[in-house]
Amino acid sequence: MHGPATEGRLSHAVGRQRAPAGFVPDVASDFCRSCALSSVCAMVGYGKPELSPLHGLMEHLGPYRAGETIFRQGDPFEAVFAVRAGTVKTRQLDHQGRERVLGFFLPGEVIGLDAIYPDRFPCDAVALEDAQFCRFSFSAMSALATRQPAVQRHLFRLISRQLGMSRLLAGDYSAGERMAAFLVDLGERYAARGFPGTHFQLSMSRSDIANHLSLAAETVSRILSRFRAKGLIGIRGRVLHLHDTQRLRDLGRKLLAA
Amino acid sequence: MHGPATEGRLSHAVGRQRAPAGFVPDVASDFCRSCALSSVCAMVGYGKPELSPLHGLMEHLGPYRAGETIFRQGDPFEAVFAVRAGTVKTRQLDHQGRERVLGFFLPGEVIGLDAIYPDRFPCDAVALEDAQFCRFSFSAMSALATRQPAVQRHLFRLISRQLGMSRLLAGDYSAGERMAAFLVDLGERYAARGFPGTHFQLSMSRSDIANHLSLAAETVSRILSRFRAKGLIGIRGRVLHLHDTQRLRDLGRKLLAA
DNA sequence: AGGCGGGTTTGACGTGTGTCAAAGCCTTCC
DNA sequence: GGAAGGCTTTGACACACGTCAAACCCGCCT
Numbered sequence: 092m093h094g095p096a097t098e099g100r101l102s103h104a105v106g107r108q109r110a111p112a113g114f115v116p117d118v119a120s121d122f123c124r125s126c127a128l129s130s131v132c133a134m135v136g137y138g139k140p141e142l143s144p145l146h147g148l149m150e151h152l153g154p155y156r157a158g159e160t161i162f163r164q165g166d167p168f169e170a171v172f173a174v175r176a177g178t179v180k181t182r183q184l185d186h187q188g189r190e191r192v193l194g195f196f197l198p199g200e201v202i203g204l205d206a207i208y209p210d211r212f213p214c215d216a217v218a219l220e221d222a223q224f225c226r227f228s229f230s231a232m233s234a235l236a237t238r239q240p241a242v243q244r245h246l247f248r249l250i251s252r253q254l255g256m257s258r259l260l261a262g263d264y265s266a267g268e269r270m271a272a273f274l275v276d277l278g279e280r281y282a283a284r285g286f287p288g289t290h291f292q293l294s295m296s297r298s299d300i301a302n303h304l305s306l307a308a309e310t311v312s313r314i315l316s317r318f319r320a321k322g323l324i325g326i327r328g329r330v331l332h333l334h335d336t337q338r339l340r341d342l343g344r345k346l347l348a349a
Numbered sequence: 350m351h352g353p354a355t356e357g358r359l360s361h362a363v364g365r366q367r368a369p370a371g372f373v374p375d376v377a378s379d380f381c382r383s384c385a386l387s388s389v390c391a392m393v394g395y396g397k398p399e400l401s402p403l404h405g406l407m408e409h410l411g412p413y414r415a416g417e418t419i420f421r422q423g424d425p426f427e428a429v430f431a432v433r434a435g436t437v438k439t440r441q442l443d444h445q446g447r448e449r450v451l452g453f454f455l456p457g458e459v460i461g462l463d464a465i466y467p468d469r470f471p472c473d474a475v476a477l478e479d480a481q482f483c484r485f486s487f488s489a490m491s492a493l494a495t496r497q498p499a500v501q502r503h504l505f506r507l508i509s510r511q512l513g514m515s516r517l518l519a520g521d522y523s524a525g526e527r528m529a530a531f532l533v534d535l536g537e538r539y540a541a542r543g544f545p546g547t548h549f550q551l552s553m554s555r556s557d558i559a560n561h562l563s564l565a566a567e568t569v570s571r572i573l574s575r576f577r578a579k580g581l582i583g584i585r586g587r588v589l590h591l592h593d594t595q596r597l598r599d600l601g602r603k604l605l606a607a
Numbered sequence: 608a609g610g611c612g613g614g615t616t617t618g619a620c621g622t623g624t625g626t627c628a629a630a631g632c633c634t635t636c637c
Numbered sequence: 638g639g640a641a642g643g644c645t646t647t648g649a650c651a652c653a654c655g656t657c658a659a660a661c662c663c664g665c666c667t
Contacts, residue, residue, distance in 0.1 A: 185603065191520060205516075207509035233502065237495050244491065250508045251465035254515060258463075261518040262449060263563035266624070297645065305521035307625050312646055328633070328645090345443065521625095524654070555615065565655050570616055586615090586663075
């Protein structure tokens with residue numbers, strides 16, 4: 092939990108793909124404005140190039156190509172990652188090699204918080220499109236949090252938030268409810284990060300969606316067809332339009348309300 | 350997030366049931382030894398009656414009778430609760446009043462961490478048997494955490510841990526797998542808290558179990574009968590014996606492995 | 608002790624969704 | 638441009654589990 096992270100099983104990626112040392116993030120940029128960790132960067136004075144009070148807290152990572160792995164199940168936990176561009180899925184591999192898709196992450200969202208307790212990453216993180224990241228040394232961030240109560244509070248809330256969200260998929264919901272909630276949630280998350288919330292590309296395959304929602308890929312396909320037939324969405328390949336968000340939200344209300 | 354909690358919607362319970370002011374917990378006691386927050390108490394010198402460096406951090410609560418509510422969905426978040434005795438279920442109530450059982454908590458376990466982000470409790474906590482609690486002011490604990498990195502780290506890990514666990518119920522597992530994993534998990538948690546791990550009372554009803562596992566109560570009953578017929582368990586009413594933990598663990602391996 | 612009531616068990620039946628299969632579509636790569 | 642392969646769609650069928658119903662059991666209260 093301390094020291095630079097250039098050693099260990101992440102080094103193949105970290106060593107090769109680090110951003111040039113002179114790079115300084117800009118909290119006011121499009122990239123950073125909507126990031127869940129922007130307040131952490133702001134706190135240490137990033138954005139003012141002349142200050143670097145906590146060199147080693149954050150560094151850029153990438154670009155990764157679609158399909159490449161950012162970290163692997165079992166890797167020692169040393170940092171969390173904010174998605175800067177692209178999208179990511181996290182997955183666990185069964186003892187029999189069967190995949191289990193835990194979640195999808197959009198720009199501005201944070202990966203790796205579930206690794207704090209076991210001190211190892213409990214899942215792989217795989218880029219679904221070309222992607223870039225900000226890597227936050229967790230030991231540096233913890234140290235900062237003891238000096239800055241606002242940072243500590245922010246981290247507590249960030250982890251607690253995922254706790255509440257990860258429970259949503261545990262109920263006994265129908266395939267339609269799950270799909271509706273999934274689509275609405277995705278739209279809201281895109282919107283929250285400054286993208287159009289009713290018109291976007293699904294960066295993951297039907298079977299990834301199915302796996303994530305505990306459905307069969309065929310069921311996902313059927314439900315999407317049904318939604319289209321009812322005029323709720325438009326979908327062609329992976330290009331999605333949400334036509335009637337309100338009705339979708341009603342369908343997924345059981346999951347979305349919390 | 351600050352100030353005493355004697356006001357607000359918790360006051361009916363808090364005001365009436367607080368332990369006498371002179372009470373001092375004893376970290377070496379049976380009650381405390383296995384508690385997930387014992388290190389926090391130890392950190393501030395509880396157990397040494399002459400010290401009280403952080404009066405207001407923790408206080409005792411209860412006893413509550415079976416069926417009584419410790420906190421309610423929507424209550425403002427001011428504290429987390431460690432179970433001192435008895436067992437508890439947390440549940441959400443649907444917009445239509447349908448119950449959703451989120452979890453069961455044994456002595457030594459901590460309730461309320463999912464309330465940090467929304468700043469309100471997302472669920473009710475209901476005593477399943479007569480129960481007592483230690484109430485930890487979260488603002489006091491946060492303040493302590495900024496001074497004691499070990500406490501901060503402990504809290505991060507505690508929340509992150511629940512994050513990993515709450516994902517287990519989200520997969521598409523068969524009823525048998527769910528039940529097996531549930532029983533083994535319960536046994537291990539009892540064992541971790543110093544109770545016999547293969548012989549205990551289920552403090553919750555079949556329908557609570559069913560709801561929690563996203564099954565029908567009838568299915569739970571049927572699975573338990575099947576497990577008994579196969580010699581895996583003995584069960585009579587709510588008294589449970591785990592006869593073949595190994596085979597149960599195999600059945601629930603998909604969930605338990607992580 | 609007796610009787611009430613909720614929880615539990617067991618059976619019969621229906622259905623949502625998984626599985627298997629085949630055809631179609633899109634993308635990629637040569 | 639054409640072929641190959643993976644992803645997607647659609648259909649037919651099976652099965653695990655939910656639902657409905659009835660009987661049972663047990664604790665609890667009078």
